[in-house]
Amino acid sequence: MKRSIVALLAALLALPALAIDQGETFDDPDLQARYERLISEVRCLQCQNQSIKDSNVTLAADLRREIARMIEEGQTDAEIADFLVTRYGEFALYRPQMSGKTLMVWIAPFVLALIGLIGLVRVIRHRASLPIEDDAKEGTAE
Amino acid sequence: MNRFIWPLVLVLGLIVFLVMGLRHGDPRALPSPFIGKPAPEFELPTLKNPEVMIGTANFAGEYTLVNVWATWCVMCRAEHGFLMDLAASKSIPIYGLNWRDSRPDAIRWLGELGDPYIASAYDPQNRVGMDWGVYGAPETFLLDPEGTVVYKHLGPLDPAIWEREFLSRMQGVNQ
Incomplete structure (x- = not known):
């Protein structure tokens, strides 16, 4: 009884984890690693002290989707960075050029x-x- | 005594610097990288009629406002009254970019609050929004007659902001 209550409480406490949308996944682990690195280096403009990896606002999800698409198209990191800078300015990058x-x-x-x-x-x-x-x-x- | 002067000057300098940072206004407001550049071209269906297209081609020729709005955006409601007044004054054409919204909701909102826009482009997928670097509604772009972005304002408009930030940037327009 006690155990099942503890288990239930633990499950309830973990609920907010569902709110995290990790977004896109790649079959190729190299691309996945590149994607993870890129999204952790882009600032979320709506919630400025978070990267788009950590943020689950809609704009961050859009940008994750866009970056995944660009990786799939075979664009380089520099091209992806340019895409972001022309639209949102240097501020969007945690490591500005x-x-x-x-x-x-x-x-x-x-x-x-x-x-x-x-x-x-x-x-x-x-x-x-x-x-x-x-x-x-x-x-x-x- | 002398040995305290420099640290004091340093600390005072730091305080001035930090206070300036605090008084800079909305820390979320970033200068648009498009200022001084042509507005990114687009063409989208209008909100009210999906068969009619609207885009940058419609803007050229005179100073134009492009206002990014959505029904979920609380501050858009706050500035709506001002946009209605501005539209009534006929001092500048106002176009809307309905951003990440649903068509029925947006049409209902314009029915209830009035429609200050010549037309609104409908962008539920944030396609054009992304090209224009939109990151929070309301945002208002001021384009000059050549279609160059002159200014972008983040947050609701009001008469004071209109006069200070927009009218002052419109050359040759009767103030």
């Missing part, structure tokens, strides 16, 4: 890391040049 407009996005992390590194070196140099204080005085310094 390298171009004048998106250069900032690509180099900003390195520039920020460099600024941090320079700051760090300066602080370390400065600290290293300070006179070594007596251990006994520690805590009262400053």
Whole structure:
């Protein structure tokens, strides 16, 4: 009795999983893997912090269907990315293409890391040049 | 004292930057990649008569609005009154793109609320919607007389937005 109640509850808890529409399937595992990778790299424009793989709004389903169709037609990843960018803009891609407009996005992390590194070196140099204080005085310094 | 100046400037700069980001308006509103480019060509059956086709060929010659709407779209209901007023003023031709909707529902809606559109194209499968980069109704495209996309607005229209975002972009049209 107890077991069947637990089983029933577990089944009920799993119900929302039915809402996930994983969309298209391919017989060829390579194409399937490509499809899965592509849809996880496309932003859902209706629900902007989800990929179209994770989202079950209608537009995401449309785009999954369209991407599956393009894969079946033998289009390359670049052609599929172009299709999305001409319609929805660079923002649709989680990994934007390298171009004048998106250069900032690509180099900003390195520039920020460099600024941090320079700051760090300066602080370390400065600290290293300070006179070594007596251990006994520690805590009262400053 | 001096050693606090730079971090302070940095933090203030960051605050200004973040506040600007917050005040930018609707974060869902993205600039359309079609602005400055010809509107993607299409031809679809009209909503009210499946035998009559309508498309980009109908738009050229003057400034035109293309309004993406659906009966399931709450904000479309909100802007409908304004579209009716705009249509009554005869200042610009308004075409509809009925998006991911059902024909009987859409025809009933226009019967109840009035029809501001010269005609609506019927796109239940999101074929044209996808080509136009539509990702949420209501969306309104402003096309110039050559059929180039001048502006796209995401969300309901109202008189203030009309004046600020649309009229200002229509050159040579009496304001």
